[in-house]
Amino acid sequence: MSNVTSVMTANPASCGKNTSLKDVAQMMIDNDCGMIPVVDDGGKPIGTVTDRDIATRIVACGKDASSACAADAMTSPIKTVTSSTSLYDATCVMEAEKIRRLVVVDANGKLAGVAALADLALAGKDEATAQVVKEVSIPTKG
Numbered sequence: 001m002s003n004v005t006s007v008m009t010a011n012p013a014s015c016g017k018n019t020s021l022k023d024v025a026q027m028m029i030d031n032d033c034g035m036i037p038v039v040d041d042g043g044k045p046i047g048t049v050t051d052r053d054i055a056t057r058i059v060a061c062g063k064d065a066s067s068a069c070a071a072d073a074m075t076s077p078i079k080t081v082t083s084s085t086s087l088y089d090a091t092c093v094m095e096a097e098k099i100r101r102l103v104v105v106d107a108n109g110k111l112a113g114v115a116a117l118a119d120l121a122l123a124g125k126d127e128a129t130a131q132v133v134k135e136v137s138i139p140t141k142g
Contacts, residue, residue: 004090005083007106007120008113014039017046021058024049024070033091035101035114038074043110046102047076082110092116098138131136 011069013027014037027036028051038047053073058065063072072110080103094102104113 002046002087003082003083003136004087004102004104004115005113006087007122008083008115009033009119010060010113012037012111012114014043014045014111015049015070016041016073017068017069019053020042021049021068021070021073024073025051025054033116034115035116036070037103037111037114038076040113045078045080045105045111047071047074047108048078048101050101078103081115082107093119 013031013033015024015027016048017040021040023038028043030033034052035048035050037045038049039091047070049070053075054065057063057073058068062097079093079099081093083104083106085093085104090102094115101114101116104115105110106112109126
């Protein structure tokens with residue numbers, strides 16, 4: 001059975017909590033992605049910023065995006081898996097947590113990669129992709 005590293009993007013772009021949202025958005029453009037992990041000084045993930053986080057937590061709330069930083073928009077805490085996690089277990093986490101992107105850490109808890117629905121699809125994991133899309137798309141109440 002393959003593990004999550006078989007589909008993840010290794011060494012993804014990341015930022016610190018004080019990185020400007022402008023810089024975070026530019027990272028998304030430069031890396032063709034919709035999520036940037038936020039790491040502490042030791043390289044351990046403490047949150048994530050998605051393009052949707054910027055739109056809903058900053059822009060829609062009328063906050064000044066030009067003076068906002070990653071910490072202002074990030075989701076925290078986040079669910080992570082280790083690089084030794086099976087691909088099956090990683091998809092189960094995505095389903096249970098209703099997330100489309102999963103942060104992968106190494107044995108020391110440092111950022112190692114990101115596994116996204118797109119990665120599953122590109123790897124030809126059609127059944128897994130379909131199941132995760134179904135589960136994360138079910139609206140939550142509240």
